[in-house]
Amino acid sequence: MPARFLSPREAIAEFVSPGLTLGIGGMHMTAAPMSLVRELVRGGVRAGRLITSPSASMQADLLIGAGLVDEIISPYVGFEHLGLAPCFRRAAETGGRPRILECDEGSLSHALYAGAGGIPFMPCPPGIDLTDIPRVNPEMFRRTGDPFTGEERWAVCALRPDVALIACRETDPLGTVAFGRFPFTDRHLALAAKSLVVQVERMVTTAEMSARSPGETLPGFLVSAVVVAPGGCYPTASPGLYHADEDEIRAYLKAAKDPEGFAGYAAGLDATEDAYLERVAERPGVKDAR
C-alpha cells in the first residue's frame, strides 16, 4: 500500500499504544527522532519497554523524566562531554522507574539482528562472560551449550520492538526512506521492529532515492508511517543537515537536575510539534535545513 504520511500526533496515536515495547533510534546526540519523542511526552504515552541504540541521550532521558518508561534496555544513557543523563541517573539512584535491563552494545546489536531474522536467540561472543552484566540481567542473558564444542556460553534473547521510531534524512513519495551519513544500529532496529514510524527531514523523488546505495535505504513496504518534520531531530543533530545544539542540550541538562526543573522544561515543549518546530526554526543549522 502507498506509504502513509502522517503528522507526529497522528503517527503516535495510531502506532503507539501505551505499554508497548518501543525501539527509539539515534545515537548519542545525533539522529534522535525528537519530534516523535516530544509527541510521546505531550500525549503521556507510556512505553512498557524502551529499547534504544547502543547510546541514547535526550530521546531516552526525556521519556524517563516524564515517567513514561517502565523498563529500559540501553547500553548507555548519557550526554558524552556534556555530562550524565539527569533523569536516568535520578531514577536509578532513587529506585524509581524504569527498571533497567543492563545490556552492552554487542549484545544489543546481535539481539536486534536475531529479532530481525527470526533467529530465536543469539549466542554471545566471549567477553560478556567476564562482566557482571549477565548476573544482573537474567531475563535477557541465559547459559546455553554450544552444540559443536560442548562449551557453555552466554546467550542473549532476540529483541523485537512492537514499534520502532527512527529518524532518517529523506523519504520519497512511496515511503522508502534513506539514512543520513551514519546508520548506527537504527537499520537493525528498523528491521527488527513489528511496525516502523520514520521521521524525516525532507521529501526527494523516487529517482533520487533509487541512486542511494543498498544499506542506506529501507523500502516503503517496511515503513508503517512517515512523518515529514524538517528540523525534527532538534536539539540533536541531523547528520549532514544540522549539528546538535549543545546550548539547548545544556539548558535541558540544567533544568532536568531536579524534577521541578524537568517539569518546567517539559511544559515548555509547546502544545503541538508544529508550534515547537516553528519556534526552533530560527536556530542555527535548523534554519538551513527547513
Added chain:
Amino acid sequence: MPARFLSPREAIAEFVSPGLTLGIGGMHMTAAPMSLVRELVRGGVRAGRLITSPSASMQADLLIGAGLVDEIISPYVGFEHLGLAPCFRRAAETGGRPRILECDEGSLSHALYAGAGGIPFMPCPPGIDLTDIPRVNPEMFRRTGDPFTGEERWAVCALRPDVALIACRETDPLGTVAFGRFPFTDRHLALAAKSLVVQVERMVTTAEMSARSPGETLPGFLVSAVVVAPGGCYPTASPGLYHADEDEIRAYLKAAKDPEGFAGYAAGLDATEDAYLERVAERPGVKDAR
C-alpha cells in the same frame, strides 16, 4: 601498514596455501573474482574447503573442474537461464570431489555473520527444520536448546574462511576498497575471513573513497592485498562497469560438458593473467572498463 598491491600470481602465492578454507565472492554471474580464480587454476592451488556466496557460478565450477576443491559449502552452483554447472554436476553424479556440505542461503549468511563476530554458533530460524538439509549435513547443523523457551532448534556452525577472495569495484591508495552496486554476502564473507585478497577494477583517490557510504567500503586494515585487474571479473559482470559475457559463458558450458573439453578450456586460460586480460580486453564492455 599500507596496503600491499600485488599481481594475481603474487597474491595467490602469498595468501593461498594448498588445503586452506577459501571463501570466494561474487553472486550468480556478477562480481566473481575471476582473475584470482584463474590464477588458482594456473597454479593448481587446492582448496581444502570452498565457501561461496549463496549462488556461485563459474568461480566454483572452474575450480571443481580442475579438481581443486575437496569440500564445498554453497547453496547454489549453476548458471541461471544458461544452465546447470557442468563440473559440479558431474562431480556429484559420479561421486567425485568435492564432498558437498549441503547448505542454504539463510544458514550461510548467518554462519558468516557469526564467523565475523566471534559468535560461536548460530541458531537457525524455523524453515530449515522442514527440509532434508540438516540430515545430510551433520557437520554444519546440530540440534540445540533455546535457553529462553526450552525448545529444540537447529543451529548452524560459524564459518571463518582462512582467506576470502572477492571482487570490488575500486581501491584507494590505502587499500580501502568499495563494492560496486550490490554487496551480496561478500561483505559478510570479507568480515568473516582471516585474511582478505580483493581484486578491483580501478584506483580512486582517498577523497573519492571518503564520499562512499558506510556499508559500501571495507577499510584498508581489513585488506591483506589488493590486486588491480581491470576486466578481471570477466566473463562475469562487474556491476556498473561491464555485463557478463553470456557468449563466453555458453562457450565454457559447452566445453565443460566432458572432462576433455574442460581440460581444453582450462589450457586456453593463457600462461598469465595479464595475457588473458590482454586477450579479452577487446570484448564488449570490458573494453570500456579498461
Added chain:
Amino acid sequence: MTPGYDSFALMAVVMARAFRDGEVVVMGAQPALPLAACRVARALHAPNLWYIVGGSGTVNPDPAVAPDSSCDARLAPAACALPLTDIVLLEGRGDTLDVFCAGGLQIDAYGNCNLICVGEWSRPTLRGPGTVGLPFLPAVRRSVIYTMAHTRRTFVKRVDFISGPGHPAAHGEERPYRQQGPSLVVTPMATMDFDPETRRMRLASVHPGVTATDVLKVTGFALGMPAAVPETPPPTDAELAALRRVRPRGAAGP
C-alpha cells in the same frame, strides 16, 4: 496454443493475476517469469505491489530491457535495493513478505520443492544447483510455484529431497510460521491449487487447448480433480500490452 501469446505470456499473466495490490513478492534465481508477472500486475490491477529480485536485492526494478539474471546490474533502476543479507533477515522474520515465487527439479503433491537432487542425495542421478532461499518458503505468507516443465519427472509423488517445504502431509500439523504455504502452481499446461482439507495439489484450471486428461498424463501423482475444470482465462489485450513492455527479449522463462 496458437493465438497471439505463448506459454511464457500466459503463465506470466496468470501469475500476475495472483498478486494483490500492496503485497510484497520475492523471487530468486532466474527471475524472468515472476519479474514479468510482477511488472504486469503493477501496471494493471496492483499499482502498489512491491517485488524484490533475489541476489541483487533490487526492489521494484523497472529496467528498459529486462535482464535474465537476478544479479544483473541492469536491474538497478529500482525503487531502492536491499543488501541480500537484509533480505535473509526479512525472510526469517516471517511477517513481512507475502509471496515467494519458487520452482524445483521436482515438485510433489504437497507442494514440496526440490532443487537439490534426483535420486539418492549421496549419489544422485541428477544433481541440481542447490536450494538457495527455498527453506524460507514456509516463512512467507504464501508461495507460488512455477515450472516450464510439466512432466512426470517434475511432478512426482514424493520429492527425493525436500529443499523447499510445502504443506505438511500429516493431518492437522502446522508449519512453524503458520502461513498459508503453497497456494498456486503455474505450468505451461494448467494452474493447480491445494485442497484445504487434504492439502494435496488439485487441478484449478487448464490452459486453452489443454484437457484435464492431458494434465493427468504428465503428472506423476493423483492430482485432485474437481467436478468441473474451468479453462484458464486467456490473456486480455491489456495484459498482453503490459507484458510486451516488460518481457525479456526472447525469454522462455525457467
Added chain:
Amino acid sequence: MTPGYDSFALMAVVMARAFRDGEVVVMGAQPALPLAACRVARALHAPNLWYIVGGSGTVNPDPAVAPDSSCDARLAPAACALPLTDIVLLEGRGDTLDVFCAGGLQIDAYGNCNLICVGEWSRPTLRGPGTVGLPFLPAVRRSVIYTMAHTRRTFVKRVDFISGPGHPAAHGEERPYRQQGPSLVVTPMATMDFDPETRRMRLASVHPGVTATDVLKVTGFALGMPAAVPETPPPTDAELAALRRVRPRGAAGP
C-alpha cells in the same frame, strides 16, 4: 604544570606514543583525547595508524575542527566509515583490532573498568551511563585506559561492577581471547602499567611536577611501585605542534 601544555596535551601525547605504526585503534563515547592522540601519532611516528571512532564508525577522521561527540557528522572527512554493526562484529572476532581506548567511573588494580554504577547495582549511589562496548576489552590486542580523574573514588580496590574486564586476578587464568589485556593507564598525574606476574597495576612514570607519593595518595589501592619511578618525558615541540592542529577547541577531555 605550568609550561606550555596542560593535562590534556600531556595525556594526548603520552597516549600517542603508545600507538605503533600500522595498528588499529578503536575508541568510543567522548573520544576527544584518544582521537587527538591518534592524529598526533599519525602525524609523527605512526603514519599508517588506523583509528575508528565509535558510534559514527568513521575510520581515520581528519576534521578541520574536531567535534566532541563520537557521532558528530563533522567526523565524516574520513578514510571511510563502517556501520556500527560491523564494528561490533570486528570487536567480537578478536583478531583485528589492536588497541581499545577505555575509561571508567571506577578502575581497579587489575584494570577492570566500571561505567555502570558506584555502590550496589540495584540501588547505586552513582549511576553511570552504561558500558557500551567495554565488554569487548578482552577481545582487542590490548587496551589503554584513560581518565581525567585520578582520585581514590576512581581508582578503587575492586570495581563495584565489572563492565570492562581487565586482567584475571587468579594466577595463571587466561582471558578467552588470549590477548594482552590492559597495558597502559594514563591520568593527569601519571602513567601506569601492569606487572606481568601479578597482573596488578604499577606506577610507570610520574608527570613533570608530580611525585610518586602524590600518586599513591589519590590511588585507592596498593599501586605497584618500582625501585625508581621515571618522569614522563614532557611533550616535544613537534608533538605540541601536531597536537595544536588536531585539538578540539577548549576540550578538556573526558
